[in-house]
Amino acid sequence: MGTTLKLLELMLRQKLLGQGLKGDPNTPLIVSYAVTRACNLSCLHCHVSAREAMPDELNVKEAMHAIDEMANLGTQAVIFSGGEPLLRKDFILRLAQYCEDNGIIPAMLSNGLLITPHVALQLKDAGIKAIGIPIDSVVPANHDHLRNLPGTFKKAVSAIQTCIDLDLEVIVTTMALKDTFNEMPKRIEFLASLGVDEVAVYDLIPVGRGKDIMDQAMSQEQRVSLIRWLQAMQEDTEMVFTMSGGIPLYPEIAMEMHRSHGTKPKDLLIKEFWIHHGVGCHAGTLYFSLRPNGDVYPCTFLPIKVGNIREQSLTDIWRNSKVLNTLRQRSNLKGKCGACEYRESCGGCRGRAYACTGDYLETDPVCLHDLMVEEKVSPADVKRFGWCVG
Numbered sequence: 001m002g003t004t005l006k007l008l009e010l011m012l013r014q015k016l017l018g019q020g021l022k023g024d025p026n027t028p029l030i031v032s033y034a035v036t037r038a039c040n041l042s043c044l045h046c047h048v049s050a051r052e053a054m055p056d057e058l059n060v061k062e063a064m065h066a067i068d069e070m071a072n073l074g075t076q077a078v079i080f081s082g083g084e085p086l087l088r089k090d091f092i093l094r095l096a097q098y099c100e101d102n103g104i105i106p107a108m109l110s111n112g113l114l115i116t117p118h119v120a121l122q123l124k125d126a127g128i129k130a131i132g133i134p135i136d137s138v139v140p141a142n143h144d145h146l147r148n149l150p151g152t153f154k155k156a157v158s159a160i161q162t163c164i165d166l167d168l169e170v171i172v173t174t175m176a177l178k179d180t181f182n183e184m185p186k187r188i189e190f191l192a193s194l195g196v197d198e199v200a201v202y203d204l205i206p207v208g209r210g211k212d213i214m215d216q217a218m219s220q221e222q223r224v225s226l227i228r229w230l231q232a233m234q235e236d237t238e239m240v241f242t243m244s245g246g247i248p249l250y251p252e253i254a255m256e257m258h259r260s261h262g263t264k265p266k267d268l269l270i271k272e273f274w275i276h277h278g279v280g281c282h283a284g285t286l287y288f289s290l291r292p293n294g295d296v297y298p299c300t301f302l303p304i305k306v307g308n309i310r311e312q313s314l315t316d317i318w319r320n321s322k323v324l325n326t327l328r329q330r331s332n333l334k335g336k337c338g339a340c341e342y343r344e345s346c347g348g349c350r351g352r353a354y355a356c357t358g359d360y361l362e363t364d365p366v367c368l369h370d371l372m373v374e375e376k377v378s379p380a381d382v383k384r385f386g387w388c389v390g
């Protein structure tokens with residue numbers, strides 16, 4: 001069974017049995033766990049400014065204890081990331097297996113450089129269900145420029161092919177930037193030719209080294225055309241698109257566009273989580289990020305420490321953090337987001353708001369309000385969210 005189908009099954013079961021979300025909407029369904037800050041690349045847009053390992057990264061015993069707590073809290077999927085997680089390969093293999101044993105789906109984000117057929121097989125055997133690998137341009141030199149090392153395009157393509165050959169689910173992550181925006185149709189065509197069927201398009205959030213290249217962020221006009229273009233593409237292809245990096249409502253907007261245009265997506269619905277209430281930005285409500293040293297952030301893109309699992313139990317942090325509880329009450333939002341009719345279903349990207357204003361409750365400057373009104377997205381009907389995690 002494909003990962004997404006399994007996720008859907010888990011969600012449905014949870015809903016039908018009245019467990020998990022019901023009665024307690026604040027369940028950390030997805031956790032992003034950055035196992036190391038070490039990286040074999042230094043990408044220009046890296047949101048964690050990865051390079052060297054932190055001196056005090058969690059050991060296996062500590063990480064397993066965290067996974068035990070996640071299982072008790074209702075976590076359904078853990079996405080291992082970094083840095084480059086395969087720089088701690090044995091650690092990942094043990095933790096993936098441990099997640100499996102605890103009923104949690106393990107997935108991973110990697111730059112692909114260390115994925116050989118042998119490593120891919122080891123990951124598959126350990127239970128990793130899906131791997132996110134980046135391709136940022138069809139022009140190898142453009143991809144290599146962003147990744148800051150020649151030859152990375154070739155290696156990423158080879159990693160994708162290796163994983164697909166082994167029947168591992170591959171989600172290609174791809175940056176949509178101002179200068180490479182026009183090549184998006186070619187890029188999607190290229191990925192389709194590799195056999196890729198899931199693409200997560202990333203918008204740039206000014207966090208980490210990403211702050212230094214914000215002149216490369218898409219204009220609002222480009223962002224809106226990209227959303228419309230992806231939605232139209234969805235009619236003709238089995239390929240599934242989602243948007244990440246602070247566009248959590250993409251699936252809902254795309255679905256509403258299909259409804260009002262009388263068109264149908266082939267496969268969009270099964271790729272997102274359904275929930276029984278609006279959520280939008282899920283930082284601190286259905287998701288958190290565990291850092292290599294045990295710090296907990298509401299989201300990878302919202303680097304506010306809300307606790308450390310060496311000093312406090314994860315359960316205590318999740319339930320009692322002042323910041324997390326503040327995020328869960330949208331009436332706390334300020335500015336345009338605070339007064340918006342989409343406040344409960346969208347809430348704006350709290351990471352972008354923090355990066356741009358210094359206040360995580362302030363207005364998200366990248367707002368799709370006008371597009372949602374134009375496309376008749378009803379605030380009350382928003383019941384799903386995409387993979388807005390890094």
Ligand code: SF4
Nearest residue numbers: 337340346347348367
């Ligand atoms: S103002 Fe914009 S970003 Fe904020 S909640 Fe409304 S639609 Fe979302």
Ligand code: SF4
Nearest residue numbers: 246281299349351388
């Ligand atoms: S802060 Fe919210 S909207 Fe922004 S990337 Fe994180 S989960 Fe997505």
